[in-house]
Amino acid sequence: MTKYEEEAPVLTIDIGGTKIAAAVIGRGGEVLARARGDSPDSSDEVVLVDAIDRIALQALASFGAQLRDMAAVGVSCAGIINNRDGVVVHSPNVAALRRTPLREMLVERFGRPVKLANDATLAALGEWQFGLRKAVQDLVYVTVSTGIGGGIIAGGRVLEGACGAGGEVGHMTIDVNGPPCPCGRNGCWEALGSGRALAERTVSRLEDGEPSIIGDLAGGDMDKVDAQLVSIAAQQGDSLAKEVIDLTAFYIGVGLGNLINIFNPSVVVLGGGLTKIGPMLLEPAERVARERAYVTSACDIEIMTARLGDESPLLGAAALARGDILYSW
Ligand SMILES: [Zn+2]
Structure with a gap:
């Protein structure tokens, strides 16, 4: 990351079975903007990515920012995620995600670096980095x-x-x-x-x-x-x-x-x-x-x-996206 990118906020997204949440998160874990919307009732991965895109843009708009202002994008999702290739192998409550190359799809959509991981793993990371x-x-x-x-x-x-x-x-x-x-x-x-x-x-x-x-x-x-x-x-x-x-x-x-x-x-x-x-x-x-x-x-x-409640996966995704802590990804 460049010096500018180090200081820039990150966009984070939490994909759940009923809701999708997005946030813009600053360097020290400050939540600068939030947006939430319903998860689409569809098994089509493109429909899901459209919904993620829309909710992410809402969060960015409420912060007065654009994707290019974000250092990176961190994504949290329930289920088993192969974090080497960014494929969601299986997500029990999100029908659209089944062997889905979600990282690749979101990199294409956002034009920013994207990292993704399991929501509970990211909640642990969030509590460890920002809650404790x-x-x-x-x-x-x-x-x-x-x-x-x-x-x-x-x-x-x-x-x-x-x-x-x-x-x-x-x-x-x-x-x-x-x-x-x-x-x-x-x-x-x-x-x-x-x-x-x-x-x-x-x-x-x-x-x-x-x-x-x-x-x-x-x-x-x-x-x-x-x-x-x-x-x-x-x-x-x-x-x-x-x-x-x-x-x-x-x-x-x-x-x-x-x-x-x-x-x-x-x-x-x-x-x-x-x-x-x-x-x-x-x-x-x-x-x-x-x-x-x-x-x-x-x-x-x-x-x-x-300490962080529902925001722990979003904050963990911010730490993951930044990649400047001592985890093993
Ligand atoms: Zn079991």
């Missing part, structure tokens, strides 16, 4: 929402794996005889400790006729039972809700304990919608993680909640 506000070399980031994702910083580098799929923590097996996971396997961490697992566990117990106020809160519609509703019921003293949260926290803790054993991080950062349940979920999860982690006796580990 202190220097650590070993960090495990886990996001628990409908599913479970994560990213690993090991020895001051982002763990990318052989084909960009490193850090897919949600699909480690926790219970070989466990419930089915959307990935097609059984007993994955995501099938036991995610928001979806929490909701399914609740519905199953309600359908067995266990007493609870959750059914009333959902207006009798089991499709409306989600982590937020269960959390509200638990705050009102509902014992089924409390038990379900406690069991979900246990499984979150078991998975965290495994990650602590493997990566020996100094910091574990927990993000994602489920953390909004608060201490009722986080305290037992942390206790179980520490109990089950063999290495905790040798090392202090800080377990904290994420």
Whole structure:
């Protein structure tokens, strides 16, 4: 990068199943402009790239800038991304992305250098570079929402794996005889400790006729039972809700304990919608993680909640696009 480009902001884009977000991000992680729009309901990759283009241009326009003013473009996307050739191999919630050479398509569209990576990996990078506000070399980031994702910083580098799929923590097996996971396997961490697992566990117990106020809160519609509703019921003293949260926290803790054993991080950062349940979920999860982690006796580990919220992939994409930090891309 030239001196001018080093000082120039970067354009970042986060492609999700329902929304596409774009931001213009300054050198120190300042979000200078934002735009958001719906993801197109289409399996055509060109329609998707058109939508990305439109939302990116909105963000640029609100900052009064053009693409040529951007040092580079960083893109975050759910799924498995081969970061060597910039191909999105598979993205579970974006039908248009299937063996799509997205980097090449966006370079052609934007005429700027483009880098892309998995959203949870970039969320880890964002929290590490801009959220943590202190220097650590070993960090495990886990996001628990409908599913479970994560990213690993090991020895001051982002763990990318052989084909960009490193850090897919949600699909480690926790219970070989466990419930089915959307990935097609059984007993994955995501099938036991995610928001979806929490909701399914609740519905199953309600359908067995266990007493609870959750059914009333959902207006009798089991499709409306989600982590937020269960959390509200638990705050009102509902014992089924409390038990379900406690069991979900246990499984979150078991998975965290495994990650602590493997990566020996100094910091574990927990993000994602489920953390909004608060201490009722986080305290037992942390206790179980520490109990089950063999290495905790040798090392202090800080377990904290994420600071950047939904913007962490956009900020991670900014760090990735700049390429001036110590990751391994
Ligand atoms: Zn799985």
